[in-house]
Every structure is written in structure tokens, then in C-alpha cells.
Amino acid sequence: MKRLLAGLACVATLASGCGLATAGGYVPDAELAGPLEDVEGLDGASIAIGSKNFSESILLGKIALILLKAAGAEVTDLTNIPGSASSRQAQLQGEIAAMWEYTGTGWITYLGHEKPIKDEREQYEAVAEEDLEQNSLVWLPPAPMNNTYGFAVTQAGKEKYGIEKLSQIGEVPVRERTFCVESEFANRPDGLEGMLRTYGVPRGKADGVPGDNIQLYQTGAVYDALASGECTFGEVFTTDGRIVSLDLEVLADDKQYFPNYNVSLVVRDEVLEEHPQVEELVAPVTEELTNEVLLRLNARIDVEGLEPADVAEEWLREEGFIS
Known part of the structure; x- marks a missing residue:
């Protein structure tokens, strides 16, 4: 956790050369409801959530931020980081505690493998095992959605x-x-x-x-x-x-060329050890993140022009996760 706090200090002093630039915005207030109503133990926890700078990534980051804040955590919004390389480095250095990531990106771009694994579950298990071993990053169970x-x-x-x-x-x-x-x-x-x-x-x-x-x-x-x-x-x-x-x-990818890009909340190991409730908090939400759901929510941002935080809050309320 000391590394996490040190990273946050680095973010706050960008001019000194830490290099992480972000424009996170606001995090709506809410109370946990439905299947999340009994999640406890995050009062006083300090957790920074990051994302890349495209709509879906920001939306997912806001979902995590709203849930953690509703559970009592003190959250730092570091969504909207420019580029995969910057966001990944920020997590490796402890500047952010958790962010949503895609299995294909982790396997090919971050871990350097040339060939994807065609089976979704096997791809997730492979990237989760290797990233934990090499970088102490925990990939929580993935969503059904596959943004390939x-x-x-x-x-x-x-x-x-x-x-x-x-x-x-x-x-x-x-x-x-x-x-x-x-x-x-x-x-x-x-x-x-x-x-x-x-x-x-x-x-x-x-x-x-x-x-x-x-x-x-x-x-x-x-x-x-x-x-x-x-x-x-x-x-x-x-x-x-x-x-x-x-x-x-x-068009159908009938030769299955493109890798699987199922999304998973990736959490620094020491953060999850100290706050295991994070997994309990996001698990039922992750299960509802299908392609159909993300198509609709992304359209509200990219087509209707709504703010990702507002779209995230509205969906969480509709699904009964917050009140």
C-alpha cells in the first residue's frame, strides 16, 4: 500500500516528471443495493482506479469507482489515461490499484506472445497465471463481453x-x-x-x-x-x-483470427490481499457485462453524447446494484 500511496503522490505532481496525465472527472454518490447490499469492510480504504482514454474503458472505470465509493472506499479517479502503454506502466508502478483490461491485450501486447489462445477461458487462465507470476497482478474472473x-x-x-x-x-x-x-x-x-x-x-x-x-x-x-x-x-x-x-x-471472423478480448478487473495483488471485498463487489456486476449491454451503453456515450459517469450510474441503478 505504501507503493500505491507513493504512486498517487507521483500523479499529483506531474510536473516533476512522473508522466501520468489523466482527466478523470467526477464520481457519483450512491449506496449499495441488491446483491451488493451486504458487502462491507472498505470504509477508509484508499483505492485509485485507472482507465485508458476511450469510451468503454472510461465507462468501466467509472463503474468500479462508483461501486467502491458506495462501499465506503476513498477513491481516486485516474480514468482517461492516454494510451495502453501509459496505463499499464502506471499500474505496474503502483500509481493505480486497479483497472479493467482485456485478455487479448494482456497476452499479446503486455506479455509479448505472438499467438492468441482461441478458447476464451483458456486465454483468460493463461494471462491471469502469467501476469500474477511476473507482475503480481490479479485478473478477476472475466465478463462475457468480448470487445475484439x-x-x-x-x-x-x-x-x-x-x-x-x-x-x-x-x-x-x-x-x-x-x-x-x-x-x-x-x-x-x-x-x-x-x-x-x-x-x-x-x-x-x-x-x-x-x-x-x-x-x-x-x-x-x-x-x-x-x-x-x-x-x-x-x-x-x-x-x-x-x-x-x-x-x-x-463480418464474421470465420477463421477465428482475432484474439479474445474479454474484459477483467485487474487488481494489484497487495491491494486485493488487504481488501478482498473488491472481488466480491465487482463479481455480480462483471457477469452482466455482455456485448449487448456494452453496445447500448457505449452508444449512449459516443452517439448521444452523455458522460461516462452518468451512463455508468444509470445502468448500475437500473440493474439494482446501487440505490
């Missing part, structure tokens, strides 16, 4: 090409075989190049996907580019609310 990468087409594109799965990409004429992707995805080991190779349309090949067919966009801009016809295929996250609002069709 995918590729989508518009309804017009689906009708024009008769396409429903990624193995049909090769049936689209080469000059119309165009892709809108984020720059990170274009270069990461589990990204575009491996996907195209797996589905028989290698990048840079005249009969595959020529380099000029690939357009790079900033995070989030892919959806509008796809919807407006800038490309035939757009990289998406499978729980992004804009899939619903823009009426996009996610």
Missing part, C-alpha cells in the same frame, strides 16, 4: 457484394477491396497484415490488397469514413455503439 477487433461493411456494401464473413473478402474486386483502419491496428502484431494474410488477400500484393487500398484514420474516425463510403471495409471494435447507430454489419 472486427471489420464491418455498410448495409449497401453487404447487399452489393453479398458478403457476410471475412473469408469472402477475396470475392470483392481488387480495386474495391479498400480498408479504413487506425494506424495502430495497421502496425500491431495481431492487426491488419496478419488478418489479410490469414484470409488469403495479402497486403501489398496486386491480387491481394495493394498498399493504396489502405487508408489510415485517427481513433474513431473509421466509422464515419466507412459509413460515408470512403472504403468498403472498416476496422471496428465489436462493442462500439456506433455499429448500431450507423447500421453497420460486422
Whole structure:
């Protein structure tokens, strides 16, 4: 816990060179209810929660913050950290006690494995075992939701090409075989190049996907580019609310190329040892985090423009976890 407090002091003095920048915002007040009503023992606990700087991660961070605060903990909101590398380093250094993380990210990006494990449960168990052993981080049981990468087409594109799965990409004429992707995805080991190779349309090949067919966009801009016809295929996250609002069709990953990205609350081991109630607090909430739930909640943020904290609070109240 001393390392955690030292990390919080580091966060409070960013100008001294600690390097963690965040804009967390507020945490609503609430009381625990329903299956969480009898959770006790967190009064006076000091717990910092972090997240990355995209809507779903911030939303999940707010859910954890609201629950912990309602249970009596003194919470520090360090959500909205720019980038995976910064947030991961902050947790490794003890600046944050817990944050939601994705099994695929942990296995490939953080632990350095090249090949994902196709079975969801086996992937979770492998990353949980290795991260605990190497970094003293505990991965609590994962949610059903799987926010993995995918590729989508518009309804017009689906009708024009008769396409429903990624193995049909090769049936689209080469000059119309165009892709809108984020720059990170274009270069990461589990990204575009491996996907195209797996589905028989290698990048840079005249009969595959020529380099000029690939357009790079900033995070989030892919959806509008796809919807407006800038490309035939757009990289998406499978729980992004804009899939619903823009009426996009996610193509089936019929060769199971993309890793599993089930989300789990990852807690520093010494924090969980001192406050085991954290697991009891988040377990029933985690079980309700399905793809359908996250699609709806993410849409409220990205499409309707609501604040993640408000969306988190409203959902927790609807589900009877707080009052």
C-alpha cells in the first residue's frame, strides 16, 4: 500500500516528471443495493482506479469507482489515461490499484506472445497465471463481453457484394477491396497484415490488397469514413455503439483470427490481499457485462453524447446494484 500511496503522490505532481496525465472527472454518490447490499469492510480504504482514454474503458472505470465509493472506499479517479502503454506502466508502478483490461491485450501486447489462445477461458487462465507470476497482478474472473477487433461493411456494401464473413473478402474486386483502419491496428502484431494474410488477400500484393487500398484514420474516425463510403471495409471494435447507430454489419471472423478480448478487473495483488471485498463487489456486476449491454451503453456515450459517469450510474441503478 505504501507503493500505491507513493504512486498517487507521483500523479499529483506531474510536473516533476512522473508522466501520468489523466482527466478523470467526477464520481457519483450512491449506496449499495441488491446483491451488493451486504458487502462491507472498505470504509477508509484508499483505492485509485485507472482507465485508458476511450469510451468503454472510461465507462468501466467509472463503474468500479462508483461501486467502491458506495462501499465506503476513498477513491481516486485516474480514468482517461492516454494510451495502453501509459496505463499499464502506471499500474505496474503502483500509481493505480486497479483497472479493467482485456485478455487479448494482456497476452499479446503486455506479455509479448505472438499467438492468441482461441478458447476464451483458456486465454483468460493463461494471462491471469502469467501476469500474477511476473507482475503480481490479479485478473478477476472475466465478463462475457468480448470487445475484439472486427471489420464491418455498410448495409449497401453487404447487399452489393453479398458478403457476410471475412473469408469472402477475396470475392470483392481488387480495386474495391479498400480498408479504413487506425494506424495502430495497421502496425500491431495481431492487426491488419496478419488478418489479410490469414484470409488469403495479402497486403501489398496486386491480387491481394495493394498498399493504396489502405487508408489510415485517427481513433474513431473509421466509422464515419466507412459509413460515408470512403472504403468498403472498416476496422471496428465489436462493442462500439456506433455499429448500431450507423447500421453497420460486422463480418464474421470465420477463421477465428482475432484474439479474445474479454474484459477483467485487474487488481494489484497487495491491494486485493488487504481488501478482498473488491472481488466480491465487482463479481455480480462483471457477469452482466455482455456485448449487448456494452453496445447500448457505449452508444449512449459516443452517439448521444452523455458522460461516462452518468451512463455508468444509470445502468448500475437500473440493474439494482446501487440505490
